Amino acid sequence: MSVELALVDMLGAVPHWLAVLILGAVPVSELRGAIPVAMGIYGMGPFEAFFFSVLGNxxxxxxxxxxxxxxxxxxxxxxxxxTFFTWLFSRTRRNNTENFEKYGLLALTVFVAIPLPATGAWSGCAAAFVFGVKFRQALPAIALGVMIAGVIVTALTVTGIGLADMVLGV
Structure with missing residues (x-):
């Protein structure tokens, strides 16, 4: 059973809109899991699924x-x-500083917008923290990335193209 379906089972007693909001907020599913669940399991329309998933995310x-x-x-x-934070920051900055300096907040927005595992709002917040991006700059970049990801996932869900199919080429 997938994590999303396990969460749906646990949230069985709450209203569907709240379940979608919660699925959008948790790091294991974010909106990448919330939108397909909202439309496929709860029968929400694309706009409603997008709204509650993005808000939750x-x-x-x-x-x-x-x-x-x-x-x-x-x-x-x-x-x-x-020791852990010193290792994490030095490794991350060593491997990614050039791209971040070159593309700035656009890199953060694109990173959050790409609907793949290990990307999204939670990872974007961690990246903003590691690279020292100020709150006033990080918030709109991450919010825009979340909205773009929401549009992509909603479009893929409406057309019936699953993210797993897209990523795995099945």
Whole structure:
């Protein structure tokens, strides 16, 4: 059973719009899972599915952008976390700084907009934090990326083309 279907089972007692909102907010499904569930399981129309999925996907963005740095700073008091964050930041910056400096916020928007695993709002917030993007710049870039991803996933769902089919070429 997929993660999305397990979440649908757990959310069986809540209204469908709220279930879609929650599916859009959690990092394992985000809107990439919420839109197909909204349309395929709950029978929502494309606009309703898009609206609740995108809204749900945007809900954690503000807290993540505001609190990743304070949580990281708090955890760095412990050597294991300090070592981990130092490794993560140096590795990420070493492998991606050139592209980020070249394309700036456009790179962040495109990264969030591509509906593939390990991309999306949660990963975009982490990338913004690692690269030191300020809240005022990161929020609109991530929001735009989420909306673009929502349009892509909605269009693929309406046309019956599954993301797995697209990615795997099945």
């Amino acid at each position: 945007l809900l954690p963005v503000i807290p993540l952008l505001l609190f990743l740095e304070p949580v990281s700073n708090y955890l760095r008091r412990y050597s294991i976390f300090d």
